[in-house]
Amino acid sequence: MSPVLERLRGRLIVSCQAYPGEPLRVPEIMERMALAAVEGGAAGIRAQGLEDIARIVAATDVPVTGLWKDGEDPVFITPTLEHAIAVADAGAHIVALDGTRRPRPDGRTLAQTIAGLREHADVLVMADCGSLEDALAAEDAGADVLGTTLAGYTGERARTQGPDVELIDQMVARCSRPVVVEGRVHTPAQAADAMGRGAFAVVVGTAITHPTTITGWFHQAVTER
Numbered sequence: 097m098s099p100v101l102e103r104l105r106g107r108l109i110v111s112c113q114a115y116p117g118e119p120l121r122v123p124e125i126m127e128r129m130a131l132a133a134v135e136g137g138a139a140g141i142r143a144q145g146l147e148d149i150a151r152i153v154a155a156t157d158v159p160v161t162g163l164w165k166d167g168e169d170p171v172f173i174t175p176t177l178e179h180a181i182a183v184a185d186a187g188a189h190i191v192a193l194d195g196t197r198r199p200r201p202d203g204r205t206l207a208q209t210i211a212g213l214r215e216h217a218d219v220l221v222m223a224d225c226g227s228l229e230d231a232l233a234a235e236d237a238g239a240d241v242l243g244t245t246l247a248g249y250t251g252e253r254a255r256t257q258g259p260d261v262e263l264i265d266q267m268v269a270r271c272s273r274p275v276v277v278e279g280r281v282h283t284p285a286q287a288a289d290a291m292g293r294g295a296f297a298v299v300v301g302t303a304i305t306h307p308t309t310i311t312g313w314f315h316q317a318v319t320e321r
């Protein structure tokens with residue numbers, strides 16, 4: 097296994113993302129968020145946007161999973177080969193991209209996208225999947241790592257309140273590539289449970305790095321007793 101993946105085995109990856117129009121959507125702030133997460137024990141960072149990726153790669157010494165969310169198409173996580181190449185050029189160690197079976201906006205298949213990226217750069221590829229069928233197809237297409245990232249966001253599976261544990265179990269049982277659990281991991285107990293189910297690593301975003309959502313959880317608890 098690649099040295100980059102070895103560093104992530106059995107560890108926590110923290111996703112540092114702010115969304116368009118939000119107060120924290122500033123690359124320097126995401127860089128500092130990443131530094132804070134690494135201080136807390138994160139073995140890797142997941143980051144969105146070329147500037148955020150480049151800054152976090154320069155500021156930390158942990159593997160960075162990069163993605164570029166762009167466009168109005170349902171496939172919006174690093175949707176085309178050009179986006180994937182740009183993410184690699186920004187310095188990401190792992191390029192995360194939409195790993196579903198849906199048509200991609202540039203007309204390429206996932207396999208063509210991964211092959212094209214590999215011709216350009218020596219990077220690992222994480223396929224963000226929404227179902228077991230996605231994960232099996234992504235593995236065939238050449239992805240190095242399979243994420244549960246899009247479970248509940250593609251219409252194929254219900255959006256579970258916490259992580260989609262049924263999908264985790266299916267992917268761990270059926271896939272031969274490492275399964276990274278990502279999506280709605282909101283508590284340390286859920287992260288531990290995912291590891292117990294055979295996850296290679298766990299990605300936590302919102303519950304660590306999205307204070308507006310976390311505030312909303314507490315706001316609701318306080319006001320809707």
Ligand SMILES: CC(=O)N[C@H](C=O)[C@@H](O)[C@H](O)[C@H](O)COP(=O)(O)O
Pocket residue numbers: 111113163245246249278279280281299300301302303
């Ligand atoms: C579906 C989608 O667009 N997921 C994105 C992927 O990068 C991010 O918005 C999520 O925050 C990330 O996957 C981490 O998940 P959570 O924030 O639930 O811990």
